[in-house]
Amino acid sequence: MDIDSAPQTGIKAFVFDVFGTVVDWRSGVAREAQLFLKRHAPEIDASEFADAWRREYSPAMEEVRSGRRPYVRLDVLHRENLVKVLAHFGIANAPEPEIDELNLAWHRLDPWPDAVDALNRLKQRFIIAPLSNGNIRLMVDVAKRARLPWDAILGAEVVRAYKPSPRVYSETAEILAIEPRELCLVAAHNNDLAAARRVGLSTAFVLRPTEHGPAQTSDLKAEEAWDFVVGDLNQLATQLGCMQ
Structure with missing residues (x-):
């Protein structure tokens, strides 16, 4: 047709x-982050964590847009940005599988x-x-x-x-x-x-x-x-x- x-x-x-x-990325990422933060840094506000993660979004893509870096998919950038945000909040020694799972927060967003x-x-x-x-x-x-x-x-x-x-x-x-x-x-x-x-x-x-x-x-x-x-x-x- x-x-x-x-x-x-x-x-x-x-x-x-x-x-x-x-989709509502902020609520979804904060929901997933809250579960992680309860285990590793319960004093950190989950929405603040989501906002900090999102702030890394555009600068990471600009590295690709500018030609300083070859194209990599957003999942890769999100994972790298997450590591930066964990360091920013002083969260150390989180198991790699937990970090990988938290990175999938962006896959589980509500409309x-x-x-x-x-x-x-x-x-x-x-x-x-x-x-x-x-x-x-x-x-x-x-x-x-x-x-x-x-x-x-x-x-x-x-x-x-x-x-x-x-x-x-x-x-x-x-x-x-x-x-x-x-x-x-x-x-x-x-x-x-x-x-x-x-x-x-x-x-x-x-x-x-x-x-x-x-x-x-x-x-x-x-x-x-x-x-x-x-x-x-x-x-x-x-x-x-x-x-x-």
Whole structure:
């Protein structure tokens, strides 16, 4: 069965940032970290630990984006970053198997409450896929746990580059055999959308005001005139005429 484009937009496929846009990484990582911290450092707040781990995310990817390091999958970067965070908090001598298991926290994240229903609605009319910096196995595990109904797994490992490198977006459109303007990136992050727009993709901003916890200060509004600006993914599906 052919996937028809929406007559009012010309969009044929929607791709999604995942961490923060589709799934709640902070709560999930903190939940998994709490079990580890109870054994090794019960005085450390699990959410603070999750935030510290996440702060290592972009600098680690920048080593790859800059060309200073060859591409390695995000699971590898997460594991290296975890070791740095353990050292930062003074946690020493944790068994390697426990560190490996904690690194899988990113594979066991829960979706935002609107995500699964909205993705199923959008899937009726459009190709849907992740466009994440997460590697393929990570995305598969998250999808299975959260029941995310992707048509394909796309993103950094497929093109061996990290967002916001331009070719992550442009090569994804090529993989799907559509024009950049026929591909819409959905993200809760203005910088991700700006990079996608620069190579011709359509854009949709979804508000996730607690991605970084109750004191979040970033991405609390659309900073440009994106093609769609919505409060949640069900609003996007409704605007596109996707039935409940």
